[in-house]
Amino acid sequence: MTVETTAEPSRRDFLYIATATVGAVGAAAAAWPLINQMNPDASVLALSSAEVDLKPIAVGQIVTVKWRGKPVFIFHRTKRDIDEARAVKLADLIDPQADEARVKKGKDEWLVLVGVCTHLGCIPLGHQGQYDGWFCPCHGSLYDTSGRVRRGPAPLNLEVPPYEFSSDTSVKIG
């Protein structure tokens, strides 16, 4: 077999490249539905809000409700819990965020959190650990009374889900 070297790309080279390009685009287009079918479907997206009545939740109590298949903690904080969360210097935090930014204005006693550890998704246990917040039994992360991570391996604070007070005594999560 002889090796041909031509300075100019030939018409045949162009056809090969054009064919391969169309083939690659076609393969990607065919693969996309196969990949995208695994994303959350319409029925999952439709179930994305939950209404919670706050009246039965006593001061100091943490209630867990289910939203989008995940636990959501609703913590009715005491004055002490709030003061403790606000006394901390932001510079000391792993993921610095003020407590005020994690609650609704004028509703400082209500802390609403997605109850999923930001490390690997376990559910932290409430009223535990030296920061009086949550302790994750899987890998030992600690959270404070604002749900902020105080000891790793979790990298981030417990997530605050989108929610609003639909009345003084109930919230709509999602």
Place this chain on the structure above:
Amino acid sequence: MQHGEPTFQLKNRTLRWVERRLPIFGLIHSSFVAYPTPRNLNYWWTFGGILSFMLVVQIVTGIVLAMHFTPTVDGAFNSVEHIMRDVNYGWLLRYIHANGGSMFFLAAYIHMARGLYYGSHKEPRELLWILGVVIFLLMMATAFMGYVLPWGQMSFWAATVITNLFSAIPIFGNAITQWLWGGYAVDQPLLQRFYSLHYVLPFAIAFVVVLHVWALHVVGQNNPDGIDVKTDKDTVAFTPYASMKDSFALVCFLILTAWFVFYAPNYLGHPDNYIPANPLQTPPHIVPEWYFLPYYAILRAIPNKLLGVVVLFGSIAVLFIVPWLDTSKVRSARYRPLYRWFFWLLVVSVIGLGYLGSKPPEGIYVAAARILTIYYFAHFFVVLPLLGFIETPRPLPSSISEAVLKKKGGAPVTAGGVAAPEGRG
């Protein structure tokens, strides 16, 4: 395959008719009957056959279990109990499948350790080794997905923790985990897709096993002396020598498997998996199956989430490049006085990590896991490359037959004249 015997003849006319059109009997004969195997192979070489057998056992028991299993969050747990209590021999099939997975991993770890000890990953067997690592990765994925299917507490939280590993990926992490879940948490879509993938992946494994065996038959088997086959005197025919030895080892291995299945069927499992999955409560102490414990210990030894995940995957990925990290030209540890010590140190550190993985992630356990993790990586990235330069290997025998006969102290014999001599492992 390339060792096809031109003298292979079939007596039966029908078979001859088939053979002329599809030479399958000749292929079987040249691959598994006449195929020359090094005459010094010891019992550590029987685990390839054991693994092939276990793969078939897992596929067969899995297919029949799938006839009774319900892949829904409401039905999965109960259908497993239904298999245990109502289905004829369901308890037996499930216990074989569950313990079979463990025994599969046991055999795979021995098989891999054998390769590392005798240098089976070295030139010209690098690709053979890499295909083995691919099989190992597929096995891990398959075993993990299978463990999720009974939808007990351990199933659910194993699925949660492992899928959350992907959330450590910067920027795309959350999108990828939601894509894996098909939702915002581990739920029905995940169970159903894991069921689908757990069914199909073993066939992908079987396909890569075919490539693995094909590559093996191209380059030939390594052997305990790690030297090349030079003449016919160095080999014996696969049948009966290797096939009988493999069969005997398989029977011994199956006795151990049967002991677990009949006398300690839940010993290797975790009692929490007999509690139905509860998405709102994490068990106080979650651990993976024993065969993942070393990796779990490595994950927990690292205090940073992203780094922990990277190191976890790195601990397996490093196996892919072992053929190039090991700079020694001598294959077998028999002739490597230093390497054999480091090999056993690696074995001890992996077993040690496994022990630490089963302990709570606090205090001395984490500190010890960090030391062993460092040794694990140092073995591959420091010890293996340096030993090739530092170590003075012992003199290699000039041929396999010489090595065998010197040990036995016998007179030279013609090839295949005696039963396959046993070497010590």
